[in-house]
Amino acid sequence: MLVTLALALVFFVAPNDADQGFSQRIFYFHVSIAITAYACFAGGASKALVHLWKRDPRADLESYVAVHQGVIFGSLVLVTGSIWAKISWGHWWLWSEDQLVLFLVLFLFYAAYFMLRFSVDPGPQRANMSAVYALFGVVLIPVSFMAIRLAKQAIHPVVFTLQGPKFGGWILVTYCVAQVAMLVLAYTLYRVELAGKRVDARVRELKEVLA
Amino acid sequence: MSTAEKYVTAAYCAVFAVVLVYVLIIALKVQRLEREVDELAGRAAAREPEPEERREPAVVG
Numbered sequence: 001m002l003v004t005l006a007l008a009l010v011f012f013v014a015p016n017d018a019d020q021g022f023s024q025r026i027f028y029f030h031v032s033i034a035i036t037a038y039a040c041f042a043g044g045a046s047k048a049l050v051h052l053w054k055r056d057p058r059a060d061l062e063s064y065v066a067v068h069q070g071v072i073f074g075s076l077v078l079v080t081g082s083i084w085a086k087i088s089w090g091h092w093w094l095w096s097e098d099q100l101v102l103f104l105v106l107f108l109f110y111a112a113y114f115m116l117r118f119s120v121d122p123g124p125q126r127a128n129m130s131a132v133y134a135l136f137g138v139v140l141i142p143v144s145f146m147a148i149r150l151a152k153q154a155i156h157p158v159v160f161t162l163q164g165p166k167f168g169g170w171i172l173v174t175y176c177v178a179q180v181a182m183l184v185l186a187y188t189l190y191r192v193e194l195a196g197k198r199v200d201a202r203v204r205e206l207k208e209v210l211a
Numbered sequence: 212m213s214t215a216e217k218y219v220t221a222a223y224c225a226v227f228a229v230v231l232v233y234v235l236i237i238a239l240k241v242q243r244l245e246r247e248v249d250e251l252a253g254r255a256a257a258r259e260p261e262p263e264e265r266r267e268p269a270v271v272g
Contacts, residue, residue: 087215207251
């Protein structure tokens with residue numbers, strides 16, 4: 001419902017941007033998906049920390065699912081960002097843009113998490129290695145977020161500054177609804193995937209008992 | 212439809228498609244789990260209960 005409301009606001013209520021026109025409407029989902037991806041990676045890292053601290057196998061699974069969500073939302077950031085870049089800059093991708101490259105590095109870092117995880121047999125060693133890796137990646141989040149603010153010559157727009165957002169009215173309302181919608185969607189998918197993985201693990205245990 | 216409108220539509224369709232594929236994968240997984248749970252329930256039901264005479268008597272109370 002929130003996603004539907006956000007879509008209705010994006011296409012029927014939010015005004016056209018004076019500078020970018022209709023193409024600015026990608027911003028509502030692109031930025032909210034990017035913040036959601038950061039939140040998923042941060043959540044995955046925090047669960048990894050819990051795992052390393054308490055040696056709780058549930059935290060390892062939660063960390064894995066959060067990173068998985070982060071990679072899915074991260075891929076959407078890259079796709080929507082590239083489409084917006086094509087309209088605004090005339091290129092699908094610009095290697096000279098720190099924000100883009102750093103987000104790609106963050107995305108690839110967490111994509112490699114799965115290669116590491118599935119190259120080790122299940123058990124405490126795999127959980128520990130995955131947790132340490134997920135924790136290292138969290139350093140890239142503030143770097144990626146701050147890159148555009150620190151860069152002197154950037155063409156990627158900055159809409160959130162220390163003085164607050166550079167927009168107001170319906171644009172701000174629409175963005176806030178889209179942001180809440182994406183966070184709720186990500187959290188719902190996270191809970192569903194986590195429940196599925198837990199049931200899967202229990203079914204495997206039962207199979208072994210009944211074998 | 213202008214070029215900008217086409218690109219914006221493509222961006223939102225991409226988001227929708229990825230979420231849809233993800234939900235479909237989860238739905239298929241739940242379906243598989245349901246089948247496996249049914250199979251396990253069948254296996255558990257097929258197991259013969261231990262005969263009464265073989266059970267060791269226990270003190271009650």
